[in-house]
Amino acid sequence: MEQLRLKRELCGECGGCVAVCDYEVLELANNGLGIKDNLCVKCNDCVIFCPSGALEIADE
């Protein structure tokens, strides 16, 4: 099953992925980016936006 995954070491915590997400899947907290995977529709927008390739949709 496909899932949105974060490669934390590549994430610059810029918040752009939060801003492009229509489904409130992503939240930037003081401990980094959080993903509510149950809300994700795998639209890929955050993956396309991410400047460093920190987000990907991949099999579990």
Place this chain on the structure above:
Amino acid sequence: MSNRYDCIVIGAGPAGSMASLILAKERHKVLLIEKHKEVGKPLCCAEAISSKGLSICGEVDPDWVSAEIHKVLLVSPSGNEVRVSYPAAGLVLNRKIFDRGLALKARSLGAELKVKTQAVGLIKDNKGKTCGIKVKENGKDLEYQAKVIIAADGIESLVRRWAGINNSLSLDEIGSAYQYLLEVEDIEEGCVEFHLSTKMAPGGYAWVFPKGKGMANVGLTATPVFTHDLKSKELLDFFVMKRFKKFAIREWMTGGIPAYTRKSKLVKENLLFVGDAARVVDSLSGAGITNALLSGKIAGKVTSEFLRDGNVSQEYLKRYKEEFLKIKGRELRFYSFCRKIYLRMTDDDFDQVIEFLKLYLNTKKLEELTPLEILKTVLRSNPKLLLLIRHLV
């Protein structure tokens, strides 16, 4: 300590600290919260600002500034260059010191600054009006109340979401940026470089902003709808390899640069949005520090007036939007329009524009021209761009 404030400001970036500073100066009880453990980190910024923009802060601490900008170099896709002297054009900040300095200035005037304090929701009264925020403060769940909330929580603003404002940006309304702090040899101190090319930076550009002592912010922004699976980091790596013979990467950072659109919302009831949370960014260059400072300053001023006169209605807060857009609205709309044209330009168009600028700027004193005037002249210079304008209007 009481949990009631006149105003709570969420986010201690330039916009939030500026608003807090103005409110504290007027002796209002202000709480400024920052989710990170340190103000100014992590950094997502190229750090350039005009001298006029920085003057919004009032007295400038020399430690805030890394380097001065005296020259601008534009490079076209074919390598054609236009290099223009522009005395006192601007500054490259040290944002870590600047952000911390501004927040501490607000604190020294009486604002209460709490770090490691993250807003996690709004509190509504029994009439549905926002009367405070829920926070996670050093791991504890707490609540603070206030008459006005100023959201300076950046591009990722959750306050917008909680307020029911359509929060998301489409992939052509955001820049995907990656930047290195590089140690380099072959740069000209004081000269900022902009490299234009649809292949190298689709829907964006690459920049080199010298910071002094052989260091430079070297970055690239691209519009995600045009990048075809290439990441901004990869595009920047190509640019760096091409531009510099020898370099050492000292830091890296990523950025999301929002474009100003008609959706950009500045006020909702007693919630005021400033800086990137309000999307008040120059859509063409992505510059946002000046507008962040100005929006924070005006939001602070209007909130102070609202708080001082207990008889005025909440409608008074809309003056923030009116006053800000009176100063910046035309410029923001114009840059937004220019961005639409920019996104349709080809490499040939960029080459022609640079060629035109070479001739045009040789006959003018740059310090007597505003960027707006130069842009208007560029648009009028090229029949294809004029056709695009006609198509877009």
